[in-house]
Each structure stands twice: as structure tokens, then as C-alpha cells.
Amino acid sequence: MTMTESRQPESSAAPISNAAHPRRSSRALPLLYFWCTVGFYCVYMLLSAGDWLLSGELWAEAALTYIDFDPGRLDLQLFAQDGGHISIPHRLIALVAHYGRLTAAAIPHFYNWTAIVFTAMLVGAFCLSAFRALIPSDTFRFAVSLFVLIVADFETRMFIGFTYFGVFFCAALIALALARDRDDAPAWAWAAPLVLISRSYLLVVLPAMAVATRFIRRRYAYVFSACLAVGTIQFVQMAVRAAMGERLYYRPAGVALLDKCWATVGYFFGLIGGYSTGPVWNSSSIWMMMALGVVFFAAFMALSASRHPASPMIWIGASTLLFSCLLSTFAVTSDWNTDFARLSSLPIYRHSLPGFHGYILMLVGALQIATDRWANAILPNRSFFSLVLTGAFVAWAMASGWLYRGTLMAAPPPFPMTGNGNWQQTAPALDAGFQPACATIDPYRWLYGRNCRWLVDPPEWDFGNPRKLQFSIPLPSRQTLRLPAPDQVTNANLVSIGVIVKPASSLRQVTKLTAKVQTQDGQIVRFAGARVVPFSGGLVQLVSGEAPAGVRKATVVDLESEVPVILLTETSAGAQRPLLMWMGN
Secondary structure, three states: OOHHHHOOOOOOOOOOOOOOOHHHHOOHHHHHHHHHHHHHHHHHHHHHHHHHHHOOOOEOHHHHOOOOOOHHHHHHHHOOEEOOEEOHHHHHHHHHHHHOOOOOOOHHHHHHHHHHHHHHHHHHHHHOHHHHHOOOOHHHHHHHHHHHHHOOOHHHHOOOOHHHHHHHHHHHHHHHHHHOOOOOOOHHHHHHHHHHOOOHHHHHHHHHHHHHOOOOOOOOHHHHHHHHHHHHHHHHHHHHHHHOOOOHHHOOOOOOHHHHHHHHHHHHHHHHHHHHHHHHHOOOOHHHHHHHHHHHHHHHHHHHOOOOOOHHHHHHHHHHHHHHHHHHHHHOOOOOOOOOHHHHHOOOOOOOHHHHHHHHHHHHHHHHHHHHHHHHHHOOOOOHHHHHHHHHHHHHHHHOOHHHHHHHHOOOOOOOOOOOOOHHHHHHHHHOOOOOEEEEEEOOOEEEEEOOEEOOOOOOOOOOOOOOEEEEEEEOOOOEEEEEOOHHHHOOEEEEEEEEEEEOOOOOOEEEEEEEEEEOOOOEEEEEEEEEOOOOOEEEEEEOOOOOOOEEOEEEEEEEEOOOEEEEEEEEOOEEEEOEEEEEO
16 A cells, blocks of 8 residues: 555545645645635625725714724723724724824725725635635635625625624634644634624634634644633623613513523524525525424534534534524524514624624535535546536525625615715815814714714604605705704704705706805805715705804705705604704704
């Protein structure tokens, strides 16, 4: 027996190998696939959400939490909380922008594109040669990476949510640590603890990581120990804030512990069934989905029972999905409970994406093991089956409908989620340090202000009651609509006015609005603003060049548009009135 023969795998289901291909056994192809993943995602986002990205707008907390810094307290800035989370990656990116002296107009581009590139690198790491220990086919890993990047919602792709993709990276890294026998952890594995200390849902990988530390000796022990340390800090922080009553609206009283446990189990099996069949074939019966989930889970576990390098992917994926369901049902009980509403629509967003990534690892590992068994039983030369494996995964992605849904989710959602931002208009005032300064941002009702706030709280957008807020009052061009100013505005300093409109025509054109504000002493101050309003609607922010510091004792506003528009109205006590967004101090 030759030395080569003596090193054949013990299992009858030997993994498909690249060894027969000297070109593919090098690191060149995996590295090429890695950078192709990064390039693909940048182009994909440019094509899917280019208008929003190139507009230079910020999303939610990206403006409210990561713009202003106190240079004298760098330690507090780095570990400051964002909604109860300690988010080191976002803080580091914001610090680079701050010390790089980026202008206010450039910051949105830096934030958004840094998040896009880092997302692609986190997911694209699965293409690197180290993961051949799990999936020998470079092309298969490349296809999986592209799929993970395609199937995600718009909000999670943005700056504030990009680290949710770290679940896929960390879970795959744990499986790799359990599969490898000799190599040390690659240097890029140290990105795991940095990513983990960002969002609460990344903690779903910690249980599997804690168990894995008992079997990996020193190869990955240092990396995982750091992950467990920062994860523990994040968990304690979350627990303390939960005990203080933070976000109680997510955890309604009266839900029994047993109900939460049943919701966890039901969602675990139901999501396996739903993710397997996909949006196209998803059953309307939650019991059918749970039954299918039990069948698929049993098949996955049967495949993972073999001594195969890809088996840890199934175990780690199942653990990730299970603890994602557990965290959702206990921390976001208002949405994840025994009504199992999430099983009907199979939403993909920040609370479900970690579990979905866990399922993808399960599926990929199962396909690898099953294909290896098939190839071993039919042909001694199994290189052809790497293409079969990739083709099978792509066929599932297309037939299930996940690929199609992913392309739809990448596009920016319509108003009121987008179309509110006016950051670029306010950027020069922010760079000059002028106060007061007001900048509306996406989504609806979000405002970044320096000595500026909502003078009248805008009504919440009731998605279940479209008649409460609707576009209903037309404003023809060059015609004036007189509106009274609320008492809260009269008694304050009016700095800016937001007017939400919808184009009255199908032409893409600049909407220019003016508002003549009359005060109690008879003074008239002109406010003006302009933007290209999306067809779904958008907010035009009006400011005054005559009185940039604001106007006091405003009583009446005469609104006028250069092009026909339809005003957003609020229905209250049976009457409709145009909704204006009042900003000031």
C-alpha cells in the first residue's frame, strides 16, 4: 500500500476533493472568489439601491448615534450604547470618519459603503481556502456566499445592521474549528470577537461556541475565548437593561414561560420546514410546516451522524437557528409568540436573518454529505459532482423562490420608510457648526438636530390603517394653501418645516415648495425647499435664508408649490388636514 492510499478517509462518504485539480488546490481561486464576492455585492447594491446610496442619506441611528463625538472621552464614545447594545464596529467606523475630518456630506457615503464592503468580506470569507475543510468545492462555497448576500432586507444591509451578517461568519468559523485537525486559526478569524460585540442577535452563536471550545484544543481557543468574553459582556448589559424595564413593549406581561418554550420549539421546526420549501411552496398551514420541519430536521441529523467534515455545519446551523428562535420568543415576544404569525410570511429581517443563516449552514452541510455519498457510490472520480452540488443548490434557491425574493428585498422600500431624508441639504450648516440645525432622515419621523427637535410630535405611521395618513389633498401649481400654526409652534422658535407630498404626475421632476410664515407682529418670513420626490411620496424640508436661526410667534403658513402635488393628510375626529412637520427649539 502506498503512502497516498494509506491516508484515504475512513468514512465511506469521502468528501469531494480538489486534489485532482492542481490549479484548484492552490489558494488563487478561493482568493479570486473572495474578491469577486466583494465586487459582486458592491455592484449588486449599486444596481438595487443605487438611487438611495448615491443620494448621500443616512438611515436611522446612523445619524442619531454615530455622528457627534466628544473627543475628550474617547473611551466612553467607543463603548457608548446604541439601543442597549455596545457596538464597537460601528463606533470604530464612526471614529475613522471623525478623525479623518470627513465633511457631513461625505459621511453617509463613507458609512454606507464601508458597511457594504465589510458585509461582503464577512460573507465572502467562506470562499477562502480554509473552508475547503468543510466544503472542498470552491465554486459551491462561492455560490453560497452570493446567495447569503442576495437574500437580505434593505435595512439589515445598511450601516446600523450590517454586522448581523457576522452570524454566518461566526457560525461557519465554529464549524471550521471542529472540522480541522492541524491548522491554526487564520488571522482573519480575529474578526469574530469584534463583530460579536455589536448586536444582540449575534449572541445566538455563543452556545455552540462554548461547547466547541471543549473539542478544539488550542487551535481556535484564544479566538473563541475572546468571543465568549465580549459576548458575556454584551449579554450582561442586555440583561441589566431588560431588568430596568427597557423596551417592555416587546415583552408583554401575561405570557407564560411554557408558552414561550412552545413558541421556540414550534418556530424552530416550522422555520426549517418553511425555509426548505421557500416562499413559493410555503404551506398556509403552520402544522404542515412544523411537520415538514421535523422530517427535514431528522434527515439533516441522519446525515450529520456520519464521520464527515461537513457534519459540524449541520450541528452549528441547528444550534444557531434554535437559539435565534429562543431569543426572539423571549426578547421580542410581541412578534414571536404562539400565534406563529411569522411562519405564514417567512419574513427576512434583522430578527430572523441569524436563524436563516443557521438553516443555510444546515442545508449546505447536508448537501455536501449527501452528494459525497452519491458520488462515492457511483463514480470513483468525483470531481464532476462539485458542479452537480453547486447546481443543486442554485436550483433549490431558484425553485424555492428565495433568490427572487432576495432581489426584491434589496431595493429601498417606498415611503414612509424612505423619501424622508434631507441630510445633504443640511450638511453645509453642520460643517459650519451652525445652530440650530435640523435634518430629517429615513425612515419617517426620524430627525437629527443640533439644538433642534420636533415641536409637534408627528403621528405614527399606522400601516394597518392607511386612512389615518394618506395622500388626499391636491395642491395645484402656483396656488396658495393657508394653514394655521399649532400653539406649540407659536410658542417656540420655528427653524424648519417638513412637507410630505406625492407627485401629481408621472414625470420625474424637482418639486419646489415655498411657505410664507406670518408672525403675530405681522412679519412675513419665506421658507423654501426643493427635491426630486419619489413617486411613492417624500418629505420636502423647508428652511429660511432670511431667518436661519428661526422665527418666533409663527401663526399662519401660506404653502405654495411650483408643480402640482398631493399633500399627505392626517384624519382626526373625522376631518382631514395637511400634515406639516414642525422643527425648532
